[in-house]
Amino acid sequence: MLRASLRQVSAALKEGRVTPTELCQRCLALIRSTKFLNAYITVAEETALKQAEEAEERYKRGQPLSILDGIPIAVKDNFNTAGIETTCASNMLKGYISPYNATVVQKLLDQGAVLLGKTNLDEFAMGSGSTDGVFGPVRNPWSYSRQYKEKSVPKSHSEDKEFNWVITGGSSGGSAAAVSSFTCFAALGSDTGGSTRNPAAHCGVVGLKPTYGLISRHGLIPLVNSMDVPGILTRSVDDAAVLLGSLAGHDPKDSTTVQDNFKPFELPNLTDVSKLSIGIPKEYNAPGLSSEILALWSKAADLFKNAGAKVVEVSLPHTHYSIVCYHVLCTAEVASNMARFDGLEYGHRSDAKESTESMYAATRREGFNDVVRGRILSGNYFLLKQNYEKYFVKAQKVRRLIANDFVKVFRSGVDILLTPTTLSDAAPYMEFIQEDNRTRSAQDDILTQAANMAGLPAINVPTALSERGLPVGLQFIGRSFQEKQLLTVAKWFEKQVQFPMIQLEEVKRHDNDVFHHQKSASFS
Amino acid sequence: MLLTLLWRATFPSMQVTVSQRIHNLLCHLLSPWVPVVGLEIHAQISSNSKLFSGSQVQFAAPPNSLVSFFDASLPGTLPVLNRRCVEAAVMTGLALKCSINKKSLFDRKHYFYADLPAGYQITQQRVPIAVNGSLSYSLCMDSKMSQMVTKIVRIKQIQLEQDSGKSLHDDTRSQTLVDLNRAGVGLMEVVMEPDMCCGEEAAAAVRELQLILQTLGSSQAVMAEGQLRVDANVSVHRPGEPYGVRTEVKNINSLRFLAKAVDYEIRRQIEELENGGTILNETRAFDSRLGCTVPMRDKEGKQDYRFMPEPNLPPLILYDAKSLPANMNHQQVINIDWIHERLPDLPSVKREKLVEQYGILPEHSFTLLNEDGLAEFFESVVKQTQMKPKKVIGWILNDLLSYLKQYSLTVKESPVSSFLLADLLNLLEKKEISSTAAKQVLAELWKGEGKTPLEIVKEQKLELLQDQKELEQICQAVIDERENEVMAIKAGNRKVLNKLIGLVQRKTQGRSNPVLVKQLLEKKLSE
Amino acid sequence: MRALSLGRWLRAWRVPPLPERWHSTLPPQQKVSVEVLDHLEHLALVDFRDSEGVERLQKAIQFADQLHEVNTDGVEPMDSVLEDRCLYLREDDVTEGNCTKELLENAREKVEEYFVAPPGNIPLPKLEERDSFLQGS
Structure with missing residues (x-):
């Protein structure tokens, strides 16, 4: 049952084949036995069970609030949750209990979702590995999968498991791991430069980045206000559509949500792709792209072509500047957004008492890790009067060029772009931490970053397993506010590739139902 | 005095601005220094809720009770613009003859201070809501208010921005108490170009602005309650040379202190320069007790506010009759022309009307408008009496007003109502009493014992001898x-x-x- | 496994390997002066803990310099992808506030109903007097 899709489990709840409390308890038990993944920072057992009980009452009366009623969900720990600690994996907010719910959290709760807990991330969502938070790194569940173990060569019997575990990617690694390991049916992440799609690819789950302005950011602790969006992580494209339907729409509390009316949609089962035009941006054959992924990408293009779609090579010439551009704009916004953390109204506060400034300085030194502090200093440098035009405004101009690249391509008749999501499969943790955070982010974000610059919707669909037995995903990028088209195509693709289900011992133990064994022979 | 006569004799009919500049020049012929004064005025917008949040705007309230999550800068909160504040700024811009920018933008201005929870203020630095206007104000050339001169000061811009909270320094316990009730209240910053040359001009210009704001209702503009704050930029230079280094003078709590502070600073700068010193580009505070300006403790090194566009607020778009969108929710639309049509009569217009309608002197109209409610009182008396307005005005400005001043009362608090005064003036007009007697009656009425003028006349036997x-x-x-x-x-x-x-x-x-x-x-x- | 080739979708578009690409082709830039570093520490109220911190900034600037390779003549800066949308206006109703207790709950230090800060806004001491890494520079 834990491995079912959202729709399937919702139907099961409605039919009474399983109760919300049973479901919740199983998920909580699985969280406990997969604790070594370190996917969760806070597990809200009591409140979750209470929510499950209330959902149960509603199902008994035959009055569920929505399709999400009673369904266990996890939320990245940079979303405000009233009464439940929100830390952003930082010392600055350890112990911080927000008095309000983020709009997206409130919407989920209003529809009856059961909030299991807050998931782990890179500190303040800065990073692409979910390794730089104060609660330690998140481990990719696939590290413990039969598929990975079969492919990896153990060095010795005892040390291999620990040594070879791979990262989840980031920064929404906790959410991706939570979904991937079946502890919840969906999770909220955030996506600023690929933070939802990147871990989704590494953990073999669907990661959706909606159009900027579609879903409310009220209550999402910001990294880059002009690029952040709440991200959706699920095990199927259809599930992502369900979540999207319950979250999207204008929020008067967020002035960057569009006021257009949003209508939730059902995804059609696309059979005929002949009217589709798929663009393959050549610049996404980026430096460092593994030959494996390159081949997979090529095969996917073939898949569409053979099914009758028009597949064309296109060019997004400013792609390789998106990282530099992002670097300047992101650090500048970070410098600004982090200015509020001074210990006076909330959060960590240092004991320094000589003056307000010295207290602020000490609080920030004690509360932020090196990555955050480094970005604050760089960002302030770019915002200095003498540097503003040269760096910040220049980056804003380059941003427009990047956004225009997409406009031109979409105007030329292309409906959807198909690209890789990551440069390679998940790296082993020990290898990953050799490089510093900024360099890593710079490398890993190259394929996902531009969509944030342009505000476009993008989705990672798990495609196949790599030679090492780890997931690899491919990315689809769509037109602004055309999530329906994007998800429809993604759903078709998902059906074609039949990505294998992860085989985890722990899950087997908790889930006694006969589960649908996905045929793993199709795509590799 | 001599100068004015000279000026008026020579240039009786020129455009005010030109003659004003010549007037200034003539002033300066007598002194080797040209003082230059510009003003930055922050007016608190009169609204129910704050600029970017729904917490209440109120002067006195328990500490931190009028603070929302956004005002306290809780992470994840976002600004949402209050329509009323935009309307107030548009009204003010129109009244000050500014061009209203149909598209204006918001920016963040960064600095650390205990009363600025987010570490930045949201303001309009790049493209403010209104630019390039002007304000006419008048000065009396002598103390008898018998000769008035009209001056114009250019308005550089009006921008919307957030007010900060309040820090109360508790030196005994070595701490600062922070109250965020005021944090986030909407402000209009009105920037006046350095077209003024002395404290009197600065005070007169601010007074006129105050009257305009109060007439529009966009701000209550009471300086004592902090609803109107003025910072003065002062410099001096020799005629023909470029402008000197300017200082900023803050902490001015009344119009009187404004004039004093500006004049003191001008004198201080002149003295400094004449003694061979230099002027620092610094911020000074006005010490009202000592009547002088003192340097404020300046930040270490230069301040750099690192302005950055506010990413959570898309551009503010305003419309006029021509550009009005067809099918937009009218609650989301602000029509500049609609607002313009509904502007109330500004003080200058009101004064002209008073002069025209009642035949009083321009100086009189100034005094009438300067006192809250006095013009209405005057008009009310005129309606109820046969005495000519030209005579009534004397009784209002000389007698009633001096009583009000003596007892520090506002017109509203006057024990003598317009009805009673009209009654008294009627007796005088009908020659039933002499004017001396009338003054006596007024003194008695002032006691507020509820007697009518006629009763007092009979009581004190003040009737004129008719036989x-x-x-x-x-x-x-x-x-x-x-x-x-x-x-x-x-x-x-x-x-x-x-x-x-x-x-x-x-x-x-x-x-x-x-x-x-x-x-x-x-x-x-x-x- | 099939032979991995670029396939007909991706014509031979060769990009130099990773290490070379990320190093700027611009001449090596000036080191950031201690004055500017000190200025930054003051403005940001965050300090460069050690030489690594300073190096990090140096690298960040060098990285950002690549922007200058792009020709942006005639291009308008982009604040946000929503630049063509207009700002939502809220009605002037009192809908928030009156939550003193909730706000103060998260403050580590408070006095009655006030937030409390150390005395005044005394600026950070000068570089020479401060315990900053930069002192040695």
């Missing part, structure tokens, strides 16, 4: 008694007649009409 015969007799009696004076008058000394009139007045206990008495005496003396 002509009796009056004649008394006149005759005085003439008979005062042989010497009579002879002097007959010899040609007309002034002595006043003495006789006075004596008649005394005999009648002030109840004789002096005009009539004069006539009677003259008639008798010429016989």
Whole structure:
């Protein structure tokens, strides 16, 4: 049952084949036995069970609030949750209990979702590995999968498991791991430069980045206000559509949500792709792209072509500047957004008492890790009067060029772009931490970053397993506010590739139902 | 004084701005220094809720009770713009003859301070809501308010921005208490170009702005309650040379202190430069006790606010009749023309109307508008009395106003209502009492004991003597008694007649009409 | 496994390997002066803990310099992808506030109903007097 899709489990709840409390308890038990993944920072057992009980009452009366009623969900720990600690994996907010719910959290709760807990991330969502938070790194569940173990060569019997575990990617690694390991049916992440799609690819789950302005950011602790969006992580494209339907729409509390009316949609089962035009941006054959992924990408293009779609090579010439551009704009916004953390109204506060400034300085030194502090200093440098035009405004101009690249391509008749999501499969943790955070982010974000610059919707669909037995995903990028088209195509693709289900011992133990064994022979 | 006459004689009909500049120049011919004064005025917007959040705007309230999550900068909260604040800024911009920018933007201004929870203020640095306007104000050239000169100061821009909270320094316990009730309240910053040259001009310009804001209702603009704060930028230079280094003067709590602070700073700078010193580009605070400006503790090194566009607020778009979108929710639309049509009469227009309608002097119209409610009081009295407005004004400005000032009362608090005053003036007009008697009655009315003028007149026996015969007799009696004076008058000394009139007045206990008495005496003396 | 080739979708578009690409082709830039570093520490109220911190900034600037390779003549800066949308206006109603207790709950230090800060806004001491890494520079 834990491995079912959202729709399937919702139907099961409605039919009474399983109760919300049973479901919740199983998920909580699985969280406990997969604790070594370190996917969760806070597990809200009591409140979750209470929510499950209330959902149960509603199902008994035959009055569920929505399709999400009673369904266990996890939320990245940079979303405000009233009464439940929100830390952003930082010392600055350890112990911080927000008095309000983020709009997206409130919407989920209003529809009856059961909030299991807050998931782990890179500190303040800065990073692409979910390794730089104060609660330690998140481990990719696939590290413990039969598929990975079969492919990896153990060095010795005892040390291999620990040594070879791979990262989840980031920064929404906790959410991706939570979904991937079946502890919840969906999770909220955030996506600023690929933070939802990147871990989704590494953990073999669907990661959706909606159009900027579609879903409310009220209550999402910001990294880059002009690029952040709440991200959706699920095990199927259809599930992502369900979540999207319950979250999207204008929020008067967020002035960057569009006021257009949003209508939730059902995804059609696309059979005929002949009217589709798929663009393959050549610049996404980026430096460092593994030959494996390159081949997979090529095969996917073939898949569409053979099914009758028009597949064309296109060019997004400013792609390789998106990282530099992002670097300047992101650090500048970070410098600004982090200015509020001074210990006076909330959060960590240092004991320094000589003056307000010295207290602020000490609080920030004690509360932020090196990555955050480094970005604050760089960002302030770019915002200095003498540097503003040269760096910040220049980056804003380059941003427009990047956004225009997409406009031109979409105007030329292309409906959807198909690209890789990551440069390679998940790296082993020990290898990953050799490089510093900024360099890593710079490398890993190259394929996902531009969509944030342009505000476009993008989705990672798990495609196949790599030679090492780890997931690899491919990315689809769509037109602004055309999530329906994007998800429809993604759903078709998902059906074609039949990505294998992860085989985890722990899950087997908790889930006694006969589960649908996905045929793993199709795509590799 | 001489200068004014010279100026008026030479340039009677030129455009005000040109003659104003010439006036300034003539002023400066007498001094080797040209003072230059510009102002930055922060006016708190009169609205129910704050600029970017729904917490209440109120002057006095328990600490931190009018603070929302956004005001306290709780992470994840976002600004949402208050429509009313935009309307207030548009009204003010139109009243100050500015161009309203149909698209304006918001920016973040970064600095750390205990009363600025987010570490930045949201303001409009790149493209403010209104630019390039002007304000006309008047100065009286002498203390009797008998000669007024109109001046113009250019308005550089008006921008919307957030107010900060309040820090209360508790030096005994070595701590600062922070109250965020005021944090996030909407402000309009009005920037006046350095077209002024002294404290008096600065104060007059701010006074006029205050009246305009109060008339529009966009700000209550009471300086004492912090709803209007003024910072002055002052510099001096020699004629013909470029502008000197300027200082910023803060902590000015009233119009009187504004004039004092500016004048002091001008003098200080002149003295400094004449002694061979230099002026630092610094911020100074006005010390009202000592009447001087002192340097404020400046930040270490230069301040750099690192302005950045506010990413959570898309551009603010305003419309006019031509650009009005067809099918947009009208609650989301602000139509500049619609607002323009509904602007109330500004003080300058009101004054003109008063002068035109009632035939009073321009100086009088200034005093009427300067006192809250006085113009309405005046008009009310005029309606209820046959006395000509030109005469009524004297009673309002000389008598009523001086009583109000003496007892520190506002017009609203006056124990003498317009009805009572009109009643009294009617008695005077009908010649039932003399003007001296009227003043006596007014003094009695001021006690507020609820008596009518007529009752007081009867009580104190102040009626004018109506019986002509009796009056004649008394006149005759005085003439008979005062042989010497009579002879002097007959010899040609007309002034002595006043003495006789006075004596008649005394005999009648002030109840004789002096005009009539004069006539009677003259008639008798010429016989 | 099939032979991995670029396939007909991706014509031979060769990009130099990773290490070379990320190093700027611009001449090596000036080191950031201690004055500017000190200025930054003051403005940001965050300090460069050690030489690594300073190096990090140096690298960040060098990285950002690549922007200058792009020709942006005639291009308008982009604040946000929503630049063509207009700002939502809220009605002037009192809908928030009156939550003193909730706000103060998260403050580590408070006095009655006030937030409390150390005395005044005394600026950070000068570089020479401060315990900053930069002192040695």
